[in-house]
Amino acid sequence: MKLIFAIVQDQDSNKVIKELSKNNFQITKLCSTGGFLKSGNTTLLVGTEDNRLDLAIELIKKNSRSRKQLIDSSMLPYGMECALPGYHNDLTPYGPSLSTGIDDLEVSYPIEVIVGGATIFVLNVERFAKL
Amino acid sequence: MKLIFAIVQDQDSNKVIKELSKNNFQITKLCSTGGFLKSGNTTLLVGTEDNRLDLAIELIKKNSRSRKQLIDSSMLPYGMECALPGYHNDLTPYGPSLSTGIDDLEVSYPIEVIVGGATIFVLNVERFAKL
Amino acid sequence: MKLIFAIVQDQDSNKVIKELSKNNFQITKLCSTGGFLKSGNTTLLVGTEDNRLDLAIELIKKNSRSRKQLIDSSMLPYGMECALPGYHNDLTPYGPSLSTGIDDLEVSYPIEVIVGGATIFVLNVERFAKL
Numbered sequence: 368m369k370l371i372f373a374i375v376q377d378q379d380s381n382k383v384i385k386e387l388s389k390n391n392f393q394i395t396k397l398c399s400t401g402g403f404l405k406s407g408n409t410t411l412l413v414g415t416e417d418n419r420l421d422l423a424i425e426l427i428k429k430n431s432r433s434r435k436q437l438i439d440s441s442m443l444p445y446g447m448e449c450a451l452p453g454y455h456n457d458l459t460p461y462g463p464s465l466s467t468g469i470d471d472l473e474v475s476y477p478i479e480v481i482v483g484g485a486t487i488f489v490l491n492v493e494r495f496a497k498l
Numbered sequence: 499m500k501l502i503f504a505i506v507q508d509q510d511s512n513k514v515i516k517e518l519s520k521n522n523f524q525i526t527k528l529c530s531t532g533g534f535l536k537s538g539n540t541t542l543l544v545g546t547e548d549n550r551l552d553l554a555i556e557l558i559k560k561n562s563r564s565r566k567q568l569i570d571s572s573m574l575p576y577g578m579e580c581a582l583p584g585y586h587n588d589l590t591p592y593g594p595s596l597s598t599g600i601d602d603l604e605v606s607y608p609i610e611v612i613v614g615g616a617t618i619f620v621l622n623v624e625r626f627a628k629l
Numbered sequence: 630m631k632l633i634f635a636i637v638q639d640q641d642s643n644k645v646i647k648e649l650s651k652n653n654f655q656i657t658k659l660c661s662t663g664g665f666l667k668s669g670n671t672t673l674l675v676g677t678e679d680n681r682l683d684l685a686i687e688l689i690k691k692n693s694r695s696r697k698q699l700i701d702s703s704m705l706p707y708g709m710e711c712a713l714p715g716y717h718n719d720l721t722p723y724g725p726s727l728s729t730g731i732d733d734l735e736v737s738y739p740i741e742v743i744v745g746g747a748t749i750f751v752l753n754v755e756r757f758a759k760l
């Protein structure tokens with residue numbers, strides 16, 4: 368038995384849940400917030416037999432997609448090196464990086480952040496029970 | 499150390515928390531939603547020593563129970579084979595299964611779904627700390 | 630890859646998130662409630678490479694702290710042995726323990742509870758993916 372934690376964008380969560388349900392997966396939905404963009408997203412818990420893990424991941428992948436989101440540079444944690452215009456998920460900058468630490472001269476400008484389709488953690492379940 | 503994720507119905511969550519607390523378990527409560535019935539339920543996190551795991555599970559089991567819930571067939575994901583009247587937790591239908599995919603002729607009717615007492619996932623904790 | 634569940638007090642959560650973010654950790658925030666004090670707290674999910682686990686824990690520790698909270702004895706689960714004035718995190722009482730089970734004569738009085746900085750569970754991740 369595996370327990371999947373899948374963090375998806377709110378816009379994709381209903382579609383992901385529907386497709387998983389149609390394929391007889393059971394899902395529990397937790398409302399969550401991204402630490403960086405501070406906007407709402409959805410964390411799904413999906414407990415599944417080991418032999419159906421790949422199907423669950425495939426369904427999540429097919430029903431979620433990455434999107435570009437514009438944020439204001441002033442909302443970044445102070446002194447943070449940030450890529451411009453996007454930010455690769457492995458945290459290597461797409462473009463020239465720009466320090467936001469220039470104190471009073473700090474001018475806010477739009478930064479484009481690429482939010483991925485789904486971030487997935489698969490954990491091993493030691494014991495599963497329906498009581 | 500083990501971390502229990504226990505998904506219980508909202509009606510049982512206070513009783514489960516109280517009984518666990520009286521037995522010196524510590525609990526964190528997360529509000530959650532069922533993927534299928536889309537109604538609120540409660541996900542409890544209980545970190546416990548290995549030798550108290552059985553007691554924690556026993557207390558959760560004693561203080562939660564399954565209930566029948568009527569839902570409208572129109573809210574099922576389209577084209578979903580659904581058991582009538584209930585649905586066994588291992589996803590084998592209780593009764594004759596009925597396809598909800600008959601397009602325009604689709605008439606909505608009440609379907610009884612049996613929601614279990616508690617769904618429990620036990621995970622192994624690599625490291626535990628109170629800082 | 631490890632997945633950290635860190636339960637911190639609401640007052641510390643923004644600082645912890647900011648410091649983790651500045652150090653290139655990614656975080657998902659879940660709103661939660663303590664089972665005992667029933668007040669809001671924050672559960673953070675932080676997925677990190679194994680070799681950055683110690684840094685993540687160090688940052689959480691530095692940016693969260695324990696606080697004393699006064700609660701009314703009447704809100705304790707009935708019949709619960711409770712330490713006076715505080716309660717050590719390993720659940721051994723600080724002072725003389727006092728039964729709250731004396732029925733009609735029960736008089737409510739303030740009890741001091743010490744809420745720790747952060748409670749941390751580290752789980753092993755079998756599979757990680759950004760889809």
Ligand SMILES: Nc1ncnc2c1ncn2[C@@H]1O[C@@H]2COP(=O)(O)O[C@H]3[C@@H](O)[C@H](n4cnc5c(N)ncnc54)O[C@@H]3COP(=O)(O)O[C@H]2[C@H]1O
Nearest residue numbers: 374401402403404481482483486650655656657674675676
């Ligand atoms: N310290 C940082 N510096 C610069 N850019 C940063 C950053 N942290 C995040 N980003 C960028 O911002 C996007 C949204 O992050 P957020 O934290 O709001 O929302 C995140 C977070 O809630 C969750 N998440 C991703 N990786 C995680 C991890 N390792 N642990 C816990 N949660 C994670 O998935 C959501 C989407 O992540 P995704 O990677 O697709 O997309 C991320 C990433 O492209």
Ligand SMILES: Nc1ncnc2c1ncn2[C@@H]1O[C@@H]2COP(=O)(O)O[C@H]3[C@@H](O)[C@H](n4cnc5c(N)ncnc54)O[C@@H]3COP(=O)(O)O[C@H]2[C@H]1O
Nearest residue numbers: 388393394395413414505532533534535585612613614617
């Ligand atoms: N694809 C499907 N087709 C037909 N019937 C379905 C179905 N998915 C769920 N059901 C039925 O509906 C009840 C409520 O499911 P729900 O998803 O709202 O609420 C669920 C869900 O939040 C959680 N849960 C159960 N198994 C889970 C799993 N493997 N992974 C994650 N969450 C699970 O526990 C709650 C109660 O589950 P329980 O099994 O007792 O009861 C389930 C089950 O009898």
Ligand SMILES: Nc1ncnc2c1ncn2[C@@H]1O[C@@H]2COP(=O)(O)O[C@H]3[C@@H](O)[C@H](n4cnc5c(N)ncnc54)O[C@@H]3COP(=O)(O)O[C@H]2[C@H]1O
Nearest residue numbers: 519522524525526544545663664665666716743744745748
């Ligand atoms: N059965 C009990 N009897 C007497 N005193 C009790 C008690 N349960 C908790 N306390 C005390 O009350 C504080 C707040 O607990 P609460 O459950 O609201 O909030 C907790 C809970 O949400 C979470 N937590 C701590 N240990 C946990 C565990 N093993 N499993 C799940 N959640 C845990 O972290 C928060 C802070 O915990 P912390 O230990 O620092 O602080 C605890 C502890 O000092």
